[in-house]
Amino acid sequence: MSHPATSAPAERSAQRKQPTHSGEGHLASNLVTFAVMMALFLGSIFSLTFFDQNNVWAFAACLVLFFLAFWIPQSILGRSDTGPALAEGDRKA
Incomplete structure (x- = not known):
C-alpha cells in the first residue's frame, strides 16, 4: 500500500513520464x-473573385471548399471518434 520512498522531489518527477500531446x-x-x-x-476565398449575380457556381465552390477546410481537421483528423469514450471518463482513448 505504501509507495517506495524517494530522497528528493526531483527524483519523483523524473520517474513520472509526462503525457504526450496529440500532435x-x-x-x-x-x-x-x-x-x-x-x-x-x-x-474558397479565391473562388469569390469569379462570383457575380448571374452565375453562382463560384459561391457554391466557396461554401464547399470552406466547409471542407474546417470539417476535415475537426471530424476526420480530430478526435471525434473518441468522444463517447471521453464522455464516460476514459482518458486513455
Missing part, C-alpha cells in the same frame, strides 16, 4: 495537413 512527434504530417487545409481555405 507531438508528427511535425511533417502536421505541416502537410496545415498546408492542404490552408490551400482549401484560400481556394
